[in-house]
Amino acid sequence: MIAGTSAAVDLGPVGALDGRDMVRMAPDGWPPLLVYRIDGEIYATSDTCTHATASLSEGELEGHTIVCPVHWAEFDVRTGRPLCFPATRPLETFAVTVEDGRIHVHRKSNGNGGDER
Numbered sequence: 001m002i003a004g005t006s007a008a009v010d011l012g013p014v015g016a017l018d019g020r021d022m023v024r025m026a027p028d029g030w031p032p033l034l035v036y037r038i039d040g041e042i043y044a045t046s047d048t049c050t051h052a053t054a055s056l057s058e059g060e061l062e063g064h065t066i067v068c069p070v071h072w073a074e075f076d077v078r079t080g081r082p083l084c085f086p087a088t089r090p091l092e093t094f095a096v097t098v099e100d101g102r103i104h105v106h107r108k109s110n111g112n113g114g115d116e117r
């Protein structure tokens, strides 16, 4: 467990991201997650757009920005911050650690992703 987090889930080997820059995962008891590898760093957010529940896994990743495939809202995957209309609510983000080559995603203990907005 890392400071400022509560529950964690093992999402399997880092190799799941080989050849891809993002992958959707749906562990039991968690919201659908979108896990990204960008410049060697791994990030995790909710997969569900906060505007109208589209799956962001069907969108485009541009640098650290995920673009929703439905109405083109953009979010910073590092913080969940919405970058443009029509999204106004942040995307939930999760802390990520890699242990023994496996991705562990941790719920931030304030319950809404935990970034300071």
Ligand code: FES
Binding pocket: 049, 050, 051, 052, 053, 054, 068, 069, 070, 071, 072, 073, 086, 087
């Ligand atoms: S559903 Fe994502 S911007 Fe509307």
